[in-house]
Amino acid sequence: MDYQGLPPVDAFIASTPEAAVPALLEALGPGKPRAVAARTVKPFKPEGDKLTVDHLADALRRAVGARLCSLTHVSLSWNSASWPLRHPLDYLGSDGGGGVGGGPGISVGAALALQGSGRLPLAVCGDGDFLMGVTALWTAAHYKIPLLMVIANNCSFFNDELHQERVARIRGRPVENRWVGQRITEPDIDIAAMARAQGAQGFGPVTAIGDLATTFEKAIAAVEAGAIAVVDVRVEPSYTAAMTAVMTRKSD
Helix, strand or coil, X not given: CCCCXXXXXCCCCCCCHHHHHHHHHHHHCCCCCCCCCCCCCCCCCCCCCCCCHHHHHHHHHHHHCCCCEEEEECCCCXXXXXXXXXXXXXXXXXXXXXXXXXXXXXXXXXXXXXXXXXXXXXXXXXHHHHHHHCCHHHHHHHCCCCEEEEEXXXXXXXXXXXXXXXXXXHHCCCHHHCCCCCECCCCCXXXXXXXXXXXXXXXXXXXXXXXXXXXXXXXXXXXXXXXXXXXXXXXXXXXXXXXXXXXXXXXC
8 A cells, every 4th residue: 555655756846747748748859650549439428317427417517618627526426438538627636545525625725726727616526525524615605716516416425325235245234224324314405505504605406407407507607706606416326337336346
């Protein structure tokens, strides 16, 4: 394990990639031309008629349109195929060290750093992540740091549901009890109201695929006017197939 240590390098350059790489290319000079095979990318299209994180991402990307945007955080349920990345600032990375509840705080800090860049700071957080760090929004409101935060709300600490299922399989216990202590329902939490309590604008809950586009457009307009906007989207509890396989696989 590296324990978050820096990797061994020949020359450590204290610089951002977008500043260092062009300088390195210039120093190296032109290389020999070589043929590069054309890459075909299958257009992303969410499947099914139930509102999932894929539908959320597709509608959000369309609402963002041609705007420069930085993903400051994404949920565990995020499908990387849903959002093409073309610049170092398009995606700022995940929680270092597997931090729990870091999404809101990380996103407020990133939004502060992005001020004046012309980029729309955009976070997609799970509901559990949001609830653990919601008060970070007060800081954004207090210091007037515009930010768009979309909550992929599956009404559960779903990561732990899958973990409890895995443990149940290992120990021969009923997997149908995996929800115990992890579901966030009865009553449902009013995410939009919690956002408003911190000084942000709250939207939702959005429960229909057809309502995503107009809600995202309103939220983006609010951010561009200088506000912090939080959109509660009720999604089906699911991960990508690869993530689910890792979380629920049986022990050898």
